[in-house]
Amino acid sequence: MLAEAHQRKALACIRCGACLNTCPVYRRSGGYSYSYLIPGPIGSVLGANRDLAGHASLPFASTLCGSCTDVCPVKVDLHHQLLALRQEAGAEKLVPLGKRLGMRAASFAMARPGLFRAGGRMARWVLRVAPGLARLGPLGAWTRGRALPEAPARSFSDLYDEETSRKPEVRP
Ligand code: SF4
Numbered sequence: 001m002l003a004e005a006h007q008r009k010a011l012a013c014i015r016c017g018a019c020l021n022t023c024p025v026y027r028r029s030g031g032y033s034y035s036y037l038i039p040g041p042i043g044s045v046l047g048a049n050r051d052l053a054g055h056a057s058l059p060f061a062s063t064l065c066g067s068c069t070d071v072c073p074v075k076v077d078l079h080h081q082l083l084a085l086r087q088e089a090g091a092e093k094l095v096p097l098g099k100r101l102g103m104r105a106a107s108f109a110m111a112r113p114g115l116f117r118a119g120g121r122m123a124r125w126v127l128r129v130a131p132g133l134a135r136l137g138p139l140g141a142w143t144r145g146r147a148l149p150e151a152p153a154r155s156f157s158d159l160y161d162e163e164t165s166r167k168p169e170v171r172p
Contacts, residue, residue, distance in 0.1 A: 001049050006084050010045045012074045019068035019078055025061050034058065041068040041078040048085045056094035059085035098138075120155050127151035 001007045020026045020040030031039035035055050036047025044058035059082045062068075068078040089095055109116045126133055128151050134143045
């Protein structure tokens with residue numbers, strides 16, 4: 001890690017745990033869901049650096065929101081390190097085929113706003129009429145033990161469009 005300029009900063013970690021407590025993934029999943037003995041963003045960085053093949057899923061246990069980097073008192077740029085480790089895992093073909101295909105499908109849909117919105121509408125409808133479906137398939141192990149939040153009636157994009165298309169109030 002010391003030799004890798006973009007991974008070196010994690011060695012400054014003082015094990016305060018702030019990045020764990022702020023991480024939305026850690027807060028939802030808990031420490032036992034990580035494959036390395038240290039959980040959370042710093043554990044994902046340390047575990048993947050120690051053995052990328054053995055912990056190839058850890059760099060993906062992040063939304064890359066950057067909250068961990070923001071709170072770190074010693075300025076470890078955790079989400080950038082996780083992103084670099086993702087790229088390394090991808091280049092070394094350590095990402096399972098299912099995930100690679102899923103990411104390609106997501107990339108295809110996200111580049112086409114109409115398709116993305118239609119997919120979101122369909123997913124919200126399915127969650128409303130048949131929430132049990134989320135308990136089947138690969139998501140089952142996750143959703144069987146957790147209550148799903150209610151699917152919102154409208155998407156964030158719809159709300160955003162509505163908010164930004166409102167004419168500004170003219171004050172006398
Ligand atoms: S916030 Fe920074 S110092 Fe604290 S545990 Fe995470 S990486 Fe280490």
